[in-house]
Amino acid sequence: MEKVLIVKNLTKKFKRVAVNQISFEVQKGNVYGLLGPNGSGKSTTFGMLLSTINPTSGEWYWFGEKGTTPKTLKKIGAIIEQPNFYPYLSAEKNLKIVAKIKGIPYSRIDEVLTLVGLLERKKDAFKTYSLGMKQRLAIASAMINNPQVLILDEPTNGLDPEGIIQIRELIAQIAQKGTTIIVASHLLDEIEKVCSHVIVLKNGNALYCGSVEGMTSSMGYFELKCENNDALINALQTMNLFKKIHIQNEVVIATIENDIAAAELNKKLAQSGIYLSMLQKKKESLESQFLELVKKQ
Amino acid sequence: MIRLLQLEWLKNLSYKPFKIFSVIYFTVLIALLFIGLVDFSIGNFTINLKEQGIYNFPQIWNFTTWIVGLFKIFLGCIIIFSICQEFTNRMFKQNTIDGLSRKEFIFSKLLTILIFTTFSTLFVLFVSLYLGYNYSEKTSFNLVTQEIYFIPNYFIKLFTFFTLLMFLSIVLRKSMFVFLGIFALWFLEQVFNVLEMKVFYSNYPNISNQELVEKVQNEFMWSKFLPLESTSGLIPNPMMRLQIAEMLGGKFSFQYPTFNLVASLLWTTLFILASYWILKKRDW
Numbered sequence: 001m002e003k004v005l006i007v008k009n010l011t012k013k014f015k016r017v018a019v020n021q022i023s024f025e026v027q028k029g030n031v032y033g034l035l036g037p038n039g040s041g042k043s044t045t046f047g048m049l050l051s052t053i054n055p056t057s058g059e060w061y062w063f064g065e066k067g068t069t070p071k072t073l074k075k076i077g078a079i080i081e082q083p084n085f086y087p088y089l090s091a092e093k094n095l096k097i098v099a100k101i102k103g104i105p106y107s108r109i110d111e112v113l114t115l116v117g118l119l120e121r122k123k124d125a126f127k128t129y130s131l132g133m134k135q136r137l138a139i140a141s142a143m144i145n146n147p148q149v150l151i152l153d154e155p156t157n158g159l160d161p162e163g164i165i166q167i168r169e170l171i172a173q174i175a176q177k178g179t180t181i182i183v184a185s186h187l188l189d190e191i192e193k194v195c196s197h198v199i200v201l202k203n204g205n206a207l208y209c210g211s212v213e214g215m216t217s218s219m220g221y222f223e224l225k226c227e228n229n230d231a232l233i234n235a236l237q238t239m240n241l242f243k244k245i246h247i248q249n250e251v252v253i254a255t256i257e258n259d260i261a262a263a264e265l266n267k268k269l270a271q272s273g274i275y276l277s278m279l280q281k282k283k284e285s286l287e288s289q290f291l292e293l294v295k296k297q
Numbered sequence: 298m299i300r301l302l303q304l305e306w307l308k309n310l311s312y313k314p315f316k317i318f319s320v321i322y323f324t325v326l327i328a329l330l331f332i333g334l335v336d337f338s339i340g341n342f343t344i345n346l347k348e349q350g351i352y353n354f355p356q357i358w359n360f361t362t363w364i365v366g367l368f369k370i371f372l373g374c375i376i377i378f379s380i381c382q383e384f385t386n387r388m389f390k391q392n393t394i395d396g397l398s399r400k401e402f403i404f405s406k407l408l409t410i411l412i413f414t415t416f417s418t419l420f421v422l423f424v425s426l427y428l429g430y431n432y433s434e435k436t437s438f439n440l441v442t443q444e445i446y447f448i449p450n451y452f453i454k455l456f457t458f459f460t461l462l463m464f465l466s467i468v469l470r471k472s473m474f475v476f477l478g479i480f481a482l483w484f485l486e487q488v489f490n491v492l493e494m495k496v497f498y499s500n501y502p503n504i505s506n507q508e509l510v511e512k513v514q515n516e517f518m519w520s521k522f523l524p525l526e527s528t529s530g531l532i533p534n535p536m537m538r539l540q541i542a543e544m545l546g547g548k549f550s551f552q553y554p555t556f557n558l559v560a561s562l563l564w565t566t567l568f569i570l571a572s573y574w575i576l577k578k579r580d581w
Contacts, residue, residue, distance in 0.1 A: 014580075050394045052581040073396035084391035086382075089311055100304050101395045141395075 002028040003064075004149055004180050010048060010058035012204075018044045021058070022206035024199050026149075026182060031175045033191035033212075034184040035290060036201035042184040043081060045201070046153050050078055063148070074102050077142030078151040083134040087127035091118060091137055094126055095144060102145045112140040116170065132163035139170055150174060152183040156190060168193060192286040202294050215289045219259045224252040225278035235272050241265075251278070301405040304397075309409070314378040322371035323420075329364050330424045333432070349539040352432035354440040358447035359535040361425040362454075365417070366532055369455055372413050373462050377475045380406060380466035390581040399576040403569065410459040418452045446553065450531040453558065457528045457565040464568040467575055483525055490520040527560035 005026040012019040019041040026032055034042050047053035049060060051068040062072045085094040095109045113119045116136040121129070129137065135155065142150055155171070156164045171194050175181055185191050191198065198215060200207040208215055226232050229252055236245050236254050243257040262281045269276060284292075309315045333347035351360040383389045392402065425448075430436055465475045497516065501509065520526055531554055 047580070052390050052393050054578070054580060070396045070398040070401075073394065078394050080390070080394065082387075084387045086308065086386060086388060088313065089307075093307055093311065097304060097307050098395050100300060100307065101392060101397045103300075 003061075004028050005049070005060065005062055005182075007045075007049070007060040008058060010045065010060060011056045012041075012044050012048060012053065013056045017204050019048070020204040022201065022204070024206055024209035026180060027197075028148075028180055029178050030197050031171075031181045031183065031195045033195035033198045034182060034201065035186070035188065035191060035198055036184075037186055037294075040201040041204040042201060043153055044204075046078070046080060046151060046184065050076070050080070050151070052080075074145060075147060076149050076151060077145060077147035078153075079135075079138040079142050079155060080151075080153045082157070083138035085126040085134070085137065085141075088125060090123050090125055091129075091140075092122040094137070095141060098141050098144055104145050108144050112143045115143060116140040132159055132166065135159060135163065135167060136170070139167070143174070147179065149180045149182065152181065154185055155183060156185070156187065164190070188287040188290055189285070198286075200290065200293055207293055212286065213283075215286075215293065219256040220281060220283040221253055221255045222262070222265065223278065223280040223282060224254065224276055225250065226274055226276050228274075232269070232274055232276075235269060235274055239268065298404075298408070301401060302408055305405050305409050309375075309379055312379060312382075315375050318371050318375045318378075322368065325368050325371065326365055326417075326420065327424075329368065330361060330421075330428065332364070333428075346539075347432055350434075351535075351539070352428050354429050354433045354436060355442075355444035356535060356538045357425055357429045357433065358444045359532065359538065361421055361428070362447045362451040363532045363535050365421050366451060366454060369417075369458055372417060372455075373459060376406075376410060376413070376459050376462050377466050377472050379409070380463055381470060381472040381475065384467075384470040389576075393581065399573060402576065403573050406463055407460075407569065410456065410463065414452055414455045414459060417455060418448060421451060422448050447532055450554075450558070453561050453565075454528045454531045457524070457561040457568075460565045460568040460572075461524055464572045467572045486520065486523045486525050489523065490526065493518055493520045521556070522560040524564045527557045527564065530554050530557035531561060 003025050007025070008023050009021045010019055010023070011017070011021050022041070022045065034045070036042050044053060048055045049062075049068060051073065059066060060068075062068060063075065065072060085091075086097070089097075091113065092109060095112070096106060098104075099106055099109060110119060110122075113122050116139055118133060118137055118140065121133065126134070126137070139152075139155070142152075152171070156167050159167065168190070171181065171183065175194065181194075183191065183194065192212070195212060197209075197211050199209045200215075224232060224236075229247060229250070232252055233245055233247070236242055236252070241256065241258045241260050242254040244255040246253055262279055266276060266279055333345070333349075333351050335345075337344045337346075351357065383392070389402065393399070426441075429441065433440075462475065462479070465478045466472070469475050469478055494513070497513070497518070498509075501512065504512070521530060533554075
């Protein structure tokens with residue numbers, strides 16, 4: 001697998017340590033979530049990788065080349081913190097500036113504006129835009145050079161539910177084309193919906209980097225229900241397949257220790273005379289996995 | 298370079314302060330340069346600057362560049378506002394992320410400064426020629442070119458001043474602070490100047506004012522080489538050259554300000570390098 005970005009022992013000290021010796025790799029074509037609570041060093045990390053912040057120590061490689069040069073940046077599209085544009089200029093003129101900097105023909109402007117649905121408003125000044133439109137224009141601007149990597153820092157910050165859905169769909173659409181995406185957010189269900197891989201940061205340390213599934217060793221849990229829950233619990237306990245069994249809102253929750261298929265479990269329970277009215281095998285949400293991981297450290 | 302020019306053009310063309318201050322500047326400039334055609338009455342005393350000889354070659358170069366130089370702050374405002382807004386709108390950061398290097402950023406701002414300075418210099422040059430050929434008592438080639446070096450001096454004076462404004466804008470990032478900064482710098486230079494003069498006076502307790510003025514003019518003094526003072530020395534105050542001043546016994550002596558020229562060029566280099574260094578070192 002081709003590596004788009006390799007980060008080694010990256011550190012930034014302001015008055016305190018903001019990013020501490022983090023290392024991770026980003027593989028081509030995947031959508032990465034950069035997770036972490038507020039102040040965990042997400043934006044600082046992006047800042048260093050995008051050459052706006054000078055690192056204290058450590059190194060990184062974009063497309064195999066050391067550091068970040070203006071040439072590298074022309075292959076990347078990035079949105080940081082909030083959409084930044086000249087407020088007095090129209091969307092079109094703002095994108096002309098970006099196109100000029102990146103060395104892209106003006107013909108791309110209408111294409112990306114169509115992509116984010118802002119073509120009719122292209123002559124209007126940026127300051128007249130709603131927050132959702134500003135955010136979409138930022139995505140258009142980041143997409144103008146057909147980037148190999150798209151970096152999004154809190155792309156849904158401050159948006160209403162409709163805006164969040166629009167942005168999410170846009171990200172999914174871009175990901176389908178094979179663009180590598182790194183998206184930072186503290187909204188976990190947001191990340192869960194779009195990301196295949198995660199990098200977890202806490203207090204400037206990288207706790208985990210890899211696929212979402214591999215984040216915990218957990219195999220998930222069953223949600224079960226029948227006429228007599230006590231008998232069900234007894235039957236489950238004798239199977240030695242579960243590390244924890246408890247009742248929550250009349251539903252028996254059994255956390256798996258040794259994996260078993262749902263059909264197999266159903267069969268076994270029926271053999272011992274228990275007929276289920278509900279059976280569901282579930283994975284822990286990213287949220288609970290994340291909390292588990294963060295708690296451990 | 299063309300790319301950076303187009304970039305600055307896009308950024309500035311629709312920018313309100315740019316339009317407003319450009320209009321003000323050129324209106325004021327035209328009004329000022331033709332000021333000599335108007336009669337002023339102070340009490341029952343009428344002064345006509347034209348009759349005082351401000352349009353005469355060669356001193357017309359001194360007059361026009363000095364008068365117009367007073368109003369450089371209007372062009373300076375455009376530079377301050379347009380650079381500060383890059384920081385207050387976080388556009389420097391965004392430009393960097395989009396792939397504009399720090400060098401290109403500085404260079405694009407220098408290009409703007411260069412264009413403003415060139416434009417203003419050419420303007421003064423042509424208006425002075427027009428006024429001189431129309432109103433000067435004599436227009437022999439010798440007289441016309443005798444003090445034409447005030448034009449390149451004017452160019453350097455403006456360029457140095459504007460790079461100072463660029464430097465302050467990059468350091469302070471808020472236009473209000475830049476204005477305060479300029480004022481503070483001017484104030485400190487004056488204080489330094491007065492202190493140095495005081496020390497200087499104490500060396501010559503028994504000396505007439507006339508001699509003192511000449512001594513000060515020729516003496517090496519540190520305060521002459523501070524940024525604002527060294528640029529202002531490039532074009533001395535021409536009021537002593539008015540005929541009325543000559544009648545009152547004022548004597549104008551002037552030597553080509555080589556030291557000021559060197560000092561100005563050093564300052565402008567320093568401002569440009571320091572601006573670049575700050576952009577590089579600071580976290581955005």
